[in-house]
Amino acid sequence: MTFWQTRLGSIALALVFCFSLDQFALHQNSFIQRLVVLAGLYVTLAVSLNLINGITGQFSIGHAAFYQVGAYTTGSLAGAFFNKAHLPGPAWLILMMFAGAIGASLAGLLVGLPSLRLKGDYLAIVTLGFGEIIRIVVQNQKALGGAYGLTIAPRFQAIWLVWLLAILCISVSRNLLKTAHGLPFLAVREDEVASSAMGVNVTSVKVTAFLIGSAFAGAAGALLAHFEGFISPAMFTMDVSFIIVTMVVLGGTGSITGAALSAVLLFYLPEKMRDLSDLHLSTIVAVGICLVIAVASIKRLMDHFHGEPRKRAGFMAGVVMGAVVLVPILGALLNNFDPLKTSVEGSKLRLVVFAVTLIVLMLLRPQGVFAHHEFSWAWVRKLFRGTVKAPEGVA
Amino acid sequence: MSLLQLDKATIKFGGLIAVNEVTFQLNKGDLFGLIGPNGAGKTTCFNLITGVYRPTSGEILLNGSSICGNPPNQIARLGIARTFQNIRLFKALSVLENVVVGGFLRHKTGLGSALAFLPPAIEETKRLRADAMDLLRIVSLDHVADIRSADLSYGMQRRLEIARAMATQPQLLLLDEPAAGMNPQEKEELNGMVKKIRDEQGMTVLLIEHDMRFVMSLCERIVVLDHGEEIAQGPPSEIRNDPKVIAAYLGEAV
Numbered sequence: 001m002t003f004w005q006t007r008l009g010s011i012a013l014a015l016v017f018c019f020s021l022d023q024f025a026l027h028q029n030s031f032i033q034r035l036v037v038l039a040g041l042y043v044t045l046a047v048s049l050n051l052i053n054g055i056t057g058q059f060s061i062g063h064a065a066f067y068q069v070g071a072y073t074t075g076s077l078a079g080a081f082f083n084k085a086h087l088p089g090p091a092w093l094i095l096m097m098f099a100g101a102i103g104a105s106l107a108g109l110l111v112g113l114p115s116l117r118l119k120g121d122y123l124a125i126v127t128l129g130f131g132e133i134i135r136i137v138v139q140n141q142k143a144l145g146g147a148y149g150l151t152i153a154p155r156f157q158a159i160w161l162v163w164l165l166a167i168l169c170i171s172v173s174r175n176l177l178k179t180a181h182g183l184p185f186l187a188v189r190e191d192e193v194a195s196s197a198m199g200v201n202v203t204s205v206k207v208t209a210f211l212i213g214s215a216f217a218g219a220a221g222a223l224l225a226h227f228e229g230f231i232s233p234a235m236f237t238m239d240v241s242f243i244i245v246t247m248v249v250l251g252g253t254g255s256i257t258g259a260a261l262s263a264v265l266l267f268y269l270p271e272k273m274r275d276l277s278d279l280h281l282s283t284i285v286a287v288g289i290c291l292v293i294a295v296a297s298i299k300r301l302m303d304h305f306h307g308e309p310r311k312r313a314g315f316m317a318g319v320v321m322g323a324v325v326l327v328p329i330l331g332a333l334l335n336n337f338d339p340l341k342t343s344v345e346g347s348k349l350r351l352v353v354f355a356v357t358l359i360v361l362m363l364l365r366p367q368g369v370f371a372h373h374e375f376s377w378a379w380v381r382k383l384f385r386g387t388v389k390a391p392e393g394v395a
Numbered sequence: 396m397s398l399l400q401l402d403k404a405t406i407k408f409g410g411l412i413a414v415n416e417v418t419f420q421l422n423k424g425d426l427f428g429l430i431g432p433n434g435a436g437k438t439t440c441f442n443l444i445t446g447v448y449r450p451t452s453g454e455i456l457l458n459g460s461s462i463c464g465n466p467p468n469q470i471a472r473l474g475i476a477r478t479f480q481n482i483r484l485f486k487a488l489s490v491l492e493n494v495v496v497g498g499f500l501r502h503k504t505g506l507g508s509a510l511a512f513l514p515p516a517i518e519e520t521k522r523l524r525a526d527a528m529d530l531l532r533i534v535s536l537d538h539v540a541d542i543r544s545a546d547l548s549y550g551m552q553r554r555l556e557i558a559r560a561m562a563t564q565p566q567l568l569l570l571d572e573p574a575a576g577m578n579p580q581e582k583e584e585l586n587g588m589v590k591k592i593r594d595e596q597g598m599t600v601l602l603i604e605h606d607m608r609f610v611m612s613l614c615e616r617i618v619v620l621d622h623g624e625e626i627a628q629g630p631p632s633e634i635r636n637d638p639k640v641i642a643a644y645l646g647e648a649v
Contacts, residue, residue: 180516
């Protein structure tokens with residue numbers, strides 16, 4: 001197959017995926033539609049932040065600010081120009097995506113420039129502050145609706161475009177890492193002094209990463225604004241930034257597929273838990289106890305047992321199964337105590353479960369689920385084949 | 396005209412004069428040694444040449460024009476590459492990728508082409524990887540090209556740093572203690588390798604080294620620093636018998 005055949009094939013595949021998702025969601029209720037859209041936007045946000053945090057190693061925790069800049073840029077443009085433009089919906093949306101991207105990348109340039117001299121914690125503080133400044137400035141602008149928010153006249157349910165953006169973001173990151181041009185970004189993450197000795201302009205690499213990352217967040221913001229039809233500063237608080245950072249860290253800093261998958265999971269999990277029915281307090285306590293035991297034993301296993309990977313996985317599965325068996329027994333025992341007989345509304349537990357999941361994962365796998373690996377078939381095969389034999393002469 | 400010329404290069408950190416009016420010149424094709432006891436200012440000299448520090452006074456000339464005040468990445472572009480005393484590899488990257496980073500200055504296609512994964516960028520990546528593989532063969536690391544560079548043994552890491560520096564295709568290669576931590580056999584191999592790099596690649600080499608036997612057998616000319624001052628200069632045979640050098644290393648005769 002020639003290059004262009006492969007290229008057109010993959011583009012067609014992406015389009016087919018996006019449109020079938022669109023068709024699937026159209027037949028669902030509006031809650032599911034919202035979930036599909038927001039999940040797509042979070043994938044874009046997480047993967048674009050991964051470009052800054054994971055690949056280039058700049059710890060930015062103000063990604064919601066770029067999201068917001070994109071949303072407000074297009075929000076005000078829509079208010080001023082939509083009726084005059086006479087464009088069909090999709091064309092207008094794509095135009096707005098570019099507008100949001102440009103607005104946000106200008107903001108990214110603004111944050112990228114001070115990041116030339118700042119590293120690690122200091123950069124984190126600057127980006128955090130920047131995020132809050134943007135939010136509070138918008139909150140106090142009458143022209144932008146202030147704290148009441150801004151209503152956007154044309155609303156579009158372009159689920160396909162949301163996921164197309166997510167796929168575009170993933171492919172851009174992937175392309176960067178597949179070519180020699182991505183290596184300077186990784187090199188800056190690893191060692192700035194050595195990179196500059198290799199002729200890499202560290203400053204321009206960092207600024208480029210901020211530009212690309214914030215452009216995608218801005219485009220996502222534009223789609224959010226047109227999907228919701230309403231934006232307010234309360235939608236872009238620090239929490240949003242932190243959730244995006246959590247997605248990147250949990251997926252494995254630097255891993256594109258890790259960021260994308262954990263974005264879907266971390267977004268879906270708390271929403272799915274709204275459906276939980278009432279639970280007995282005794283069950284919850286039993287789950288808690290079993291969780292602590294399981295985590296402790298798995299951690300011990302991982303620290304002290306360096307056997308065959310398959311055997312190790314077997315032991316872990318054993319521990320998990322043991323915990324699952326233990327939960328109902330322990331729950332029944334605990335139910336004999338009066339204070340534990342009360343029942344708790346299941347949906348109230350969603351944030352607790354969210355937090356516990358994060359703690360457990362960070363305890364067991366601090367490098368993130370995917371670490372720096374990418375999900376690929378070669379990787380799956382390697383996992384099943386066991387350890388790879390090291391060539392001779394390697395310490 | 397000499398390739399590199401230090402003309403009374405001086406740097407002061409507060410009251411401390413780390414390098415004081417050091418003057419020497421390298422001609423094209425030289426194998427030049429920079430030696431001296433610990434704290435003599437050798438690595439500081441390298442940092443001055445590569446733009447990490449800017450000299451307080453004096454000049455550093457490359458092919459007759461001053462390079463003072465250029466940032467390190469610009470100096471790499473002008474044709475000076477270096478290795479580091481405390482190895483600074485890109486640890487999470489593979490051995491091959493480390494060397495490909497060194498090819499950054501030879502990128503012809505833009506970032507846009509790479510982001511869109513267009514044929515020019517793909518071709519360039521292939522070419523740079525092939526070039527990197529050739530360099531790995533020179534330092535005989537081609538059999539571990541896909542290993543994470545942090546997993547290499549110490550001697551291999553040092554050799555990889557040399558290959559990475561060579562990937563920028565410099566006119567002048569600065570090696571900061573390339574033989575540190577190597578066993579005698581590895582040192583012997585390194586000796587032949589550096590000579591080969593000079594003879595076959597036509598690079599000029601300036602190296603810092605503590606191992607006297609290694610320096611004396613490899614370098615054609617040597618500069619000796621002590622407390623930031625230049626105390627001797629000349630071919631190894633002269634340096635070996637220079638009373639000042641002996642005094643600096645072993646102390647004065649009583």
